[in-house]
Structure formats: C-alpha cells, structure tokens
Amino acid sequence: MSDTHAGKFGPYGGQYVPEALMPAIEELTDAYERYVLNNEDGFMDEFQDRLRDFGGRPIPxxxxxxxxxxxxxxxxxxxxxxxxxGAHKLNNALGQVLLAKYMGKERIIAETGAGQHGTATAMAAAHLDMPCEIYMGKTDINRQRPNVFRMRLNGAEVNPVTVGRGTLKEAISETMRDWATTVENTHYVIGSVVGPAPFPQMVRDFQxxxxxxxxxxxxxxxxxxxxxxxxxxxxxxxxxxxxxxxxxxxxxxxxSAEKSSGDEPRxxxxxxxxxxxxxxxxxxxxxxxxxxxxxxxxxxxxxxxxxxxxxxxxxxxxxxxxxxxxxxxxxxxxxxxxxxxxxxxxxxxxxxxxxxxxxxxxxxxxxxxxxxxxxxxxxxxxxxxxxxxxxxxxxxxxxxxxxxxxxxxxxxxxxxxxxxxxxxxxxxxxx
Amino acid sequence: MAENERLQAVFERDEPAFIPYLAAGDPDYEASKAYVEALARGGADVIELGLPFSEPIAEGPTIQNAIVRALESGMTPDRFFEFVEELDVDVPLVCMTYYNLIYQYGSEDGPRPFVEKAADVGLTGLVVPDLPAEEAGPLRAACDEFGLDLVFIVAPTTEGERLERMREQVSGYVYVQARLGTTGARDDVSDQTDESLARIDDWDVPKAVGFGIKEGEHAARIVRAGADGIIVGSALVDIVADGAKSDDSVEAVAERLERKARELKDGALAGAADSEPRPERT
The missing domain is CATH 3.40.50.1100 (Rossmann fold)
Structure with a gap:
C-alpha cells in the first residue's frame, strides 16, 4: 500500500483537526495498529466471523x-x-463499531450522505449493542427517506443538519463537532476513506x-x-x-532479482x-x-x-x-x-x-x-x-x-x- | 522563535489581558469595523479577528452563524486584509482562521504568502484551530520569517508528549480551551480550566483561557485560577447577532458591545485584584 506510518499518501493525508480531537486520534491509531494490523485479541478473526454470519460474506x-x-x-x-x-458500507461500519467496542467506547456517532453509511452504522451498532446517533443533512433526509426510516427502526437517533446546503459536507462537520465534545467515550465511525489519519487507511483496510x-x-x-x-x-x-x-x-x-528468477512482468x-x-x-x-x-x-x-x-x-x-x-x-x-x-x-x-x-x-x-x-x-x-x-x-x-x-x-x-x-x-x- | 513585540508588551503589563473575538464582516463590512473599534474602546488588550471559512469545524452554532453572515456579506481573505488595514484601533490584532484559507492564499502553494500579507497589514499573530502541532512546521517557519506569533490551543485532553510538542512551537500566548466541545457561551465555568492551567503552569508563554466565558464573574473566576488573559467570542457575537436580527442601528449595537467588553475587562481586573501578586515574567 502507498501509505506511510505518518498517514501520508505522497503530499496528501495527514491530521488537520482541532487539538481536542488529537488524543482520540492517537488512541485510534494505536488501536488500529494493534487490533486491525496485528489482530490483537483475535479482533480480525471476530470481524471476519461477523462479516460472514451477520453480513453474508463472501459475496459473489x-x-x-x-x-x-x-x-x-x-x-x-x-x-x-x-x-x-444493500451496500458495501457495512464492511467498514461493522469493523469500526467492533473496534470501538474493543477500545471500550460507549457511544457511536456517524455522518451520512445517501444514508447508506448511516443505515450500515445503525445496523452494526444495534448488532453490537451500542447506542448510536447519525448526523444527516436536511436535503439528504428529504431525498433519502427510506434510509432515515431504516436508521430509526434500528434504534439510532437521526440528527438533521440544517446549515449550508444540508448535505454530506455539513454532516461531516457537524459530526466532528459532536466528537470534539464527547471524544472521551465516543467513537466517530467515519463513512469513507476520508478524514484525518488513520481513517483513510483503516476504512480502506475494512473495505x-x-x-x-x-x-x-x-x-x-x-x-x-x-x-x-x-x-x-x-x-x-x-x-x-x-x-x-x-x-x-x-x-x-x-x-532484477525477480527477473533473474524468470518471472514475467506483472x-x-x-x-x-x-x-x-x-x-x-x-x-x-x-x-x-x-x-x-x-x-x-x-x-x-x-x-x-x-x-x-x-x-x-x-x-x-x-x-x-x-x-x-x-x-x-x-x-x-x-x-x-x-x-x-x-x-x-x-x-x-x-x-x-x-x-x-x-x-x-x-x-x-x-x-x-x-x-x-x-x-x-x-x-x-x-x-x-x-x-x-x-x-x-x-x-x-x-x-x-x-x-x-x-x-x-x-x-x-x-x-x-x-x-x-x-x-x-x-x-x-x-x- | 520569533515573538511579536506588540503582543509581548501586552502580557508584560501587570494586569490580565482581555482578548475579545469577532468574525470580520459580520453582519457586514462597515458595521463590523465599528464593532471591532467598540471592543477596543471597551478595554480590549488584543483582538482576535475571525477570517470566515466555509467549514468551521471547531465552532459552535453562534460563531458558525456569524461566519455564514460574514461570508454572505462578501468577506474574503483579500477583503479581510483591507479590513485590518482600515481599522482604527491601537491594540494588537490576531487572525483566527482555518488552514485551507492560509494554504491557498497567493500565487504559490503553502502558507508563506498569507503570512507575508498578514504581517504587511499589521497583524501580530495567527490562531488556526484545525492545525495541530504535527502539521504546523511550514506555518511556524513562515511566522518566524515575518515576525508573527503562532498561538496554539491546549485542550482539556492535551497531555504528555503532545503538550511538549506544542510548547516547542507556541508563541505569543497559549489558548487554553476551558472545556471540551466547540466554541459557545455557557452558564458555568468548567473545572477543566483549573486542570488545564495546572498542566502548563511552568510554561513561559502567557496563558489565555477561552471557550464559554460569558460574564464578568466568569472572567474574574478564571483570572483567579491563574490565567494571564481571557478570550471571549460567542458572548460578543450574540450581541452582533441580536442586533442584526432586530435591525438595530450600528451605533446601538456598538455601544452594547463596548459595555459588554467593559464588564468582561472589569471582571478580569477584579479577579486579578483578588489574586496574589503575579510573578514577574522573564
């Protein structure tokens, strides 16, 4: 993979977040390395078992x-x-909610755009018995109503975000604000390969x-x-x-070493x-x-x-x-x-x-x-x-x-x- | 590390510094100028001016809305620099903004053109809430080159190695975040403040406490806890917001701001009077 330990991909990546979040990000980095990369306490085994039994993997x-x-x-x-x-989103949501549990966090928050990540997180949180709140832009709530119902049915709170145009960008900002307040007991399940390191590499690994x-x-x-x-x-x-x-x-x-052993080009x-x-x-x-x-x-x-x-x-x-x-x-x-x-x-x-x-x-x-x-x-x-x-x-x-x-x-x-x-x-x- | 002399002089005086914040251009350019000048008349020792960014992830609703008003009235980085140049105030001005605006300014990528321009219009320092010490190298270098201070925020969660990293990079003053969360006026003053101040007790740099201070009594309490300065944003932005909502005259809102500033400054002074004499800063 192209990332380094500093969470950089060439000039991209890094950690541009308010200071209040930095200790949580360091804690998450540590947990990512231990549980995801090194399978400590059999984390990855449990993740794969749950992806199979709850998620239905492997997928054809x-x-x-x-x-x-x-x-x-x-x-x-x-x-x-x-x-x-009904979407790839569960791979990541299940991985992160399980990781939050291994880290001893007590509450899950997430943003959602189309509602797919929100529903996946709500399902994973219900499955793993964690309280869950989802931030979703007002515009998206209107155009993705079925997913709002699904999140509610799974027991998640859905918090409408009304600033700006009320889409994913505003929902992410608002979830970060929640996290800055609740960081000590809350894990932010980010929904894509975005955000501060280690999220981009961790979400990629789960996906x-x-x-x-x-x-x-x-x-x-x-x-x-x-x-x-x-x-x-x-x-x-x-x-x-x-x-x-x-x-x-x-x-x-x-x-040259590979060539001399007679391998074809990749x-x-x-x-x-x-x-x-x-x-x-x-x-x-x-x-x-x-x-x-x-x-x-x-x-x-x-x-x-x-x-x-x-x-x-x-x-x-x-x-x-x-x-x-x-x-x-x-x-x-x-x-x-x-x-x-x-x-x-x-x-x-x-x-x-x-x-x-x-x-x-x-x-x-x-x-x-x-x-x-x-x-x-x-x-x-x-x-x-x-x-x-x-x-x-x-x-x-x-x-x-x-x-x-x-x-x-x-x-x-x-x-x-x-x-x-x-x-x-x-x-x-x-x- | 470069230290801005004007900012340093503020903290060398034997009284706590009152540092108010307003978003530049809220609710419009001219009114905002009058409001900042009113804060100076009300006893501000340093003024933090917000340069509005479209994604202010560290702000609570009060300042988010101020930023929306300022952006809608046409505030941009270039207008902001004009604004600073035109202001008729005698106190050091510090710019609070997000890193992307600093990074994008001018013809070359990177923070240098922004800092050069900031120094040119007479700003004395920068606060960048989405730039932790780990990513601050290029900005710190540019600030050193042009004689600006770079203020860092110490959060209630900042401990150990992180404190040390910040201590190496901070100059001007350290912004002690009084409690977890985003900016916004609160009805109480958190115990987290005392703990945060205790953690950086032996730092040479002055300590200014912000996040949630709303009244003179809060200001006094925080100065008694050992702060060298108090930072107040949302309680002042609320006055601007109310004025904009009820369409009050600029003069009336400015007068309210001046009065509130005076209350907070007096609170800080009262807190200092109750405290032991402050040790001489070296």
Missing part, C-alpha cells in the same frame, strides 16, 4: 451475460449490493475485503486477472475497497474511478457552486475535514457546494489515497453526468435484473460510454442496490428525455 462475483454481449467484453459484477444492508474476494474469484472463474476494475467514487470507500488488492498489478517491470489491471459529472463540469465561482462532484478530475489540493486532498474549492480556498443526482457521490472532497494514486497515474479518473447515470440505472435494471444504487449506476454509465477502455475482462463493483433511490429516479426520469426505453406513466400520482 457474477458474470453479467447481457452486458458482456452488449459491450463485447467479459463483464463481471462484484455484488456488494448483496451485502447485508479491501471486496478486492480480496474479487481477486480470488476472477482467477477461479476467468482463469486470469481482469484488465480493469471500474468503481464509482464519491469519498472513495467502495473505490479503494475494489482497487486495494489490484494496486500492485501495475504492469511494471519486476526487479499483469496490468487498470483502475478506473468514476465520479459524478453532475449536470456540468463548469463551476460558478460567484455562487460557490460546482454542479458536479468530479473532485479527482477538476479539484485541486487543499485541506478539508482533517486531511490534505483534492477539493472542489474557489480561488480563495472556500469549499464549494457540490452536486450530483446521487447523494452518495455528492461531496467536495475525496480520499487522500485516491488523490495520490491519480497523481501517480495508477488510477484513472473519469466522470459521467446525471443523465448517463440515470440511463445506466434503467439499463442495468432491465437487462440484468439488478436495480443499482444511483452511485453505482455511474460505474455502469462509464462502461456504456467507454466499452473499449476496459479490456477483455472487467470487474464492475456493484457498490449498492437502488431501493433507496426509487423516488429520486422516478422524479428525475420524468423530467428528462433519456436515451432508454422507459415508461414512467404508471407512477404518475404515486409519489
């Missing part, structure tokens, strides 16, 4: 017949939508089970490594999870991170709005929410309001490791717009019988637009299922002229 890698035929390439789907809760399984599965099913892995990217947790065990498959020449697995192009890649500096969340393609270096990374910001350094039809990608920052891997040329950033994501949503639903999350649909829109860029064998990470998005999709499909055959008239008046 499925050959997608219709898509493979359509794009004339072997398309494999890593079905994280089948994980308990890397995705590519650990996928790597074995593709070797078994296709008899080879894929030419590419495609995943959507907001903060980047499913992205890093899907990429982590392929990062070293960079096609580079092997060292296989090259292209890693493609698909961000939300929103309605446009243009930026309105005056109003501080970027109508997209394409941080890897258009952002530049800065400091937000505890880490140095690529950001959507104006020329003064004020953070922009991002936009995407998918709440889970709607964030002005991105994980520092992803930013670094893009700079290094190891990860290729791409983006697709709202319309393309909606079309892909319908296409996958109709052709493969899988209703994807709108976030996930971005990865499939990329595949649709660039079938020649993914090689002969590709893995697309199905990061989550789309039940939470049905209202949004019906609404957004009605007001657009999409390039898919879909009749929404049956839903008229249903909302």
């Amino acid at each position: 890698l499925q050959y997608a017949e219709q898509l493979s035929e359509r794009y004339d390439t072997d398309v494999y789907l890593k079905r994280e939508d089948l994980l308990h809760g 890397s089970v995705i590519s650990e399984e996928a790597r074995h599965q593709i070797e078994e099913q296709a008899g080879r490594l894929p030419d590419s892995v495609v995943a959507c990217a907001g903060g980047g947790s499913n992205t890093m999870g899907a990429f982590a065990n392929f990062v070293e498959d960079d096609g580079a020449e092997r060292s 296989d090259r697995v292209d890693l493609i991170a698909v961000e939300a192009g929103g309605s446009s890649l243009a930026v309105d500096e005056e109003s501080g709005v970027a109508p997209n969340s394409a941080t890897l393609s258009t952002g530049h270096e800065g400091v937000l929410h505890g880490a140095r990374t690529k950001l959507l910001q104006d020329s003064d350094g004020q953070i922009m309001e991002s936009h995407s039809v998918s709440a889970g990608l709607d964030y002005a920052g991105v994980g520092p490791e992803l930013a670094h891997l893009v700079d290094e040329g190891r990860v290729t950033p791409a983006n697709v717009d709202d319309d393309a994501a909606l079309e892909a949503f319908h296409r996958l639903s109709q052709e493969e019988g899988i209703i994807p999350a709108l976030e996930t649909a971005h990865a499939f829109a990329y595949l649709h637009e660039n079938p020649d860029a993914v090689g002969d064998v590709t893995i697309v990470n199905v990061s989550g299922r789309g039940d939470k998005d049905l209202e949004t999709v019906i609404e957004e499909t009605e007001k657009r002229d999409l390039d898919v055959d879909v009749d929404m008239s049956i839903f008229e008046g249903a909302m």
